[in-house]
Amino acid sequence: MLKKIYYKYLQSLLIFSILVTIIYIVLRQFVSDLVSQNVPFLILIFVLVTAISHYIVTKTDVERIERKPNPELSKDQQMKEIAAIERKFITRYMGITTVKMLSYQLLI
Numbered sequence: 001m002l003k004k005i006y007y008k009y010l011q012s013l014l015i016f017s018i019l020v021t022i023i024y025i026v027l028r029q030f031v032s033d034l035v036s037q038n039v040p041f042l043i044l045i046f047v048l049v050t051a052i053s054h055y056i057v058t059k060t061d062v063e064r065i066e067r068k069p070n071p072e073l074s075k076d077q078q079m080k081e082i083a084a085i086e087r088k089f090i091t092r093y094m095g096i097t098t099v100k101m102l103s104y105q106l107l108i
Helices: 002-030 039-065 075-107
Strands: none
């Protein structure tokens, strides 16, 4: 399931990146003074960072989706397990988003 979700996201990401690159090429032809020559490298870095971070977050989300109830545990214990998985997902998502934003600011 993880591979299917991730490959679909990668496909969308690559299509979007190709469109942005085409727009960059067109803009470079008409207004080369306003467009930086570093844009292709920035696009590549954004694609790589986004692909890696999405994989990490999706991996945690798939753990939550594929979790099977354990009949040996009480409802309270099962809810605690679900809450732990949710906290793990939120922590990873917020941590990765923060690191991405700070690194993008430093890069730009």
